[in-house]
Amino acid sequence: MQALMMNSQLMISSILKHAERNFPDVEMVSVTVDNPRHRQNYKTFGKRCRLLVNVLESLGAKLGDRIGTLAWNDYRHMELYYAVSGSGMVCHTINPRLFPEQVAYIINHAENKILFVDILVMPLLEALKEHLAKVETVVVLSDRAHMPDSSLPNVLCYEELLEAQSDDYEWPEFDENTASGMCYTSGTTGNPKGVVYSHRSTVLHALAGALPDVTGASNMQTSLPVVPMFHVNAWGAPYAALMVGTKLVLPGPKMADGETLHDLITSEEVTVSSGVPTIWLALLDYLEANQKSVPSLERANVGGAACPRSIVERFREQHNCTVVQGWGMTETSPLGTIFGLKKGMEDLTTEEVTDLQCLQGRGVFGIEMCIVDENNEELPWDGVAFGALKVRGPWVAKGYYGLSDVPGAEGCPVDEKGWLQTGDVASITPDGYLQITDRTKDVIKSGGEWISSIEIENAAVNHADIAEAAVIGRYHPKWTERPLLIVVLQAGKSLSREDVLEFLNDKLHKMAMPDDVVFIGELPHTATGKINKLGLRKTFEDYQFPVE
Numbered sequence: 001m002q003a004l005m006m007n008s009q010l011m012i013s014s015i016l017k018h019a020e021r022n023f024p025d026v027e028m029v030s031v032t033v034d035n036p037r038h039r040q041n042y043k044t045f046g047k048r049c050r051l052l053v054n055v056l057e058s059l060g061a062k063l064g065d066r067i068g069t070l071a072w073n074d075y076r077h078m079e080l081y082y083a084v085s086g087s088g089m090v091c092h093t094i095n096p097r098l099f100p101e102q103v104a105y106i107i108n109h110a111e112n113k114i115l116f117v118d119i120l121v122m123p124l125l126e127a128l129k130e131h132l133a134k135v136e137t138v139v140v141l142s143d144r145a146h147m148p149d150s151s152l153p154n155v156l157c158y159e160e161l162l163e164a165q166s167d168d169y170e171w172p173e174f175d176e177n178t179a180s181g182m183c184y185t186s187g188t189t190g191n192p193k194g195v196v197y198s199h200r201s202t203v204l205h206a207l208a209g210a211l212p213d214v215t216g217a218s219n220m221q222t223s224l225p226v227v228p229m230f231h232v233n234a235w236g237a238p239y240a241a242l243m244v245g246t247k248l249v250l251p252g253p254k255m256a257d258g259e260t261l262h263d264l265i266t267s268e269e270v271t272v273s274s275g276v277p278t279i280w281l282a283l284l285d286y287l288e289a290n291q292k293s294v295p296s297l298e299r300a301n302v303g304g305a306a307c308p309r310s311i312v313e314r315f316r317e318q319h320n321c322t323v324v325q326g327w328g329m330t331e332t333s334p335l336g337t338i339f340g341l342k343k344g345m346e347d348l349t350t351e352e353v354t355d356l357q358c359l360q361g362r363g364v365f366g367i368e369m370c371i372v373d374e375n376n377e378e379l380p381w382d383g384v385a386f387g388a389l390k391v392r393g394p395w396v397a398k399g400y401y402g403l404s405d406v407p408g409a410e411g412c413p414v415d416e417k418g419w420l421q422t423g424d425v426a427s428i429t430p431d432g433y434l435q436i437t438d439r440t441k442d443v444i445k446s447g448g449e450w451i452s453s454i455e456i457e458n459a460a461v462n463h464a465d466i467a468e469a470a471v472i473g474r475y476h477p478k479w480t481e482r483p484l485l486i487v488v489l490q491a492g493k494s495l496s497r498e499d500v501l502e503f504l505n506d507k508l509h510k511m512a513m514p515d516d517v518v519f520i521g522e523l524p525h526t527a528t529g530k531i532n533k534l535g536l537r538k539t540f541e542d543y544q545f546p547v548e
């Protein structure tokens with residue numbers, strides 16, 4: 001028997017229409033190169049999105065075309081999100097911080113004919129000119145006064161194009177499984193791979209994300225997504241915010257700048273902000289060094305990499321702000337799990353709550369997860385057993401652009417049983433809290449035992465004089481592999497190898513104690529702010545453990 005309910009398609013444009021009608025006065029505040037504090041409300045935003053669709057059509061863009069963006073978090077990038085997807089084209093966000101050859105590969109692979117580019121990214125594009133034969137039009141996200149000189153053909157000015165259009169446009173309804181967005185993810189091997197989101201996956205992801213126990217998004221909140229809009233849709237904030245009418249504050253190119261973040265948080269009364277641990281360390285250090293605070297900030301969402309305990313403690317003790325850690329991937333849109341207490345945990349001590357905040361959180365409705373051993377047998381949720389993490393759900397990728405989406409086939413991330421193989425190694429507590437212990441390829445296999453590099457790194461960064469730490473496995477004649485701890489010290493501090501080992505002694509089990517500690521000035525990071533272990537493995541290729 002068929003239901004008798006309307007078959008309304010889940011459309012990204014419906015979020016915009018809802019915001020325009022219900023929250024016309026809610027503000028979207030942005031930092032851009034041409035304006036340090038641009039303000040517009042959702043009514044104006046909706047109108048500009050319609051102008052932009054007419055611009056796209058005047059440039060010859062058609063249904064299904066992948067429209068490339070190389071831009072920071074600001075209102076023009078938001079307009080692209082809604083206008084491109086809402087009209088049936090595909091908003092392809094590209095990370096300008098990738099290696100130039102990767103940027104060129106991604107643009108060519110996705111066959112982007114039109115690119116929308118921030119002023120600051122123009123030099124990168126100029127340098128890639130010879131490699132972008134298929135790009136027909138470059139639109140600079142700027143007004144006429146700030147247009148840069150360019151040797152690229154057909155460079156147009158965003159604001160001029162908008163001025164020349166009418167806002168007469170009706171958002172179409174089409175199949176909710178139509179592609180709406182695209183984001184390439186860089187594995188450590190091979191070329192970047194394109195994850196393709198749909199209207200349905202995006203809307204469901206935003207709905208789940210906005211639930212009270214998930215992000216608690218609300219009209220009462222002001223949100224500052226520091227996580228870039230070129231990386232997994234800024235974790236869905238651009239959609240969830242308009243769904244519930246949250247005021248958005250967008251930091252533009254000033255994402256890692258503690259001073260700008262502090263200024264935005266205090267002057268715009270930001271209540272919630274999201275970013276990778278590196279961003280929070282930069283902000284906390286700035287606040288501490290300058291004796292400043294962020295009284296309005298209630299919640300800092302952290303993800304993308306394991307959150308050091310010190311971030312949880314410093315936010316709580318110095319700023320009365322709760323750290324909420326989540327886990328996800330480009331392939332999972334990204335929301336997979338997020339921290340939240342359960343009923344019955346009201347009496348936990350601060351220490352115990354901190355312990356839970358340092359885990360990766362509980363499953364969100366819509367995402368099923370399991371951990372399996374080397375024989376693909378499911379492991380118990382007992383907080384002890386750890387194995388390969390697999391997930392599935394309506395906002396999880398089933399394939400990559402241009403590669404096979406047949407489960408189990410080469411190039412497909414989904415196994416024969418229909419689960420996405422995340423590449424993460426994890427355990428799950430009886431209460432359902434996920435604990436990522438490693439990436440499959442980073443785990444150290446010592447004498448047949450698995451050692452978590454993240455566990456050692458987390459323990460090390462809890463030392464007040466250690467700024468950052470990374471652990472890689474290196475060859476050992478007896479154990480095959482043993483952990484090598486690589487440490488970056490806080491400015492002006494000095495520690496010896498013995499000091500560090502002594503500090504770790506009662507925090508790690510014997511097998512996990514690193515065999516050696518080396519000190520370097522800076523750790524290499526990937527374009528998305530994660531420690532680049534591949535780079536570290538290259539640097540320490542010839543490293544040998546001291547003979548005891």
Ligand code: AMP
Binds near residue numbers: 306307422424438
């Ligand atoms: P990406 O697709 O670039 O966003 O990277 C996804 C990967 O980042 C995951 O597979 C994890 O390895 C890692 N990751 C994301 N969130 C966390 C977290 N909270 N703790 C530890 N690792 C994380």
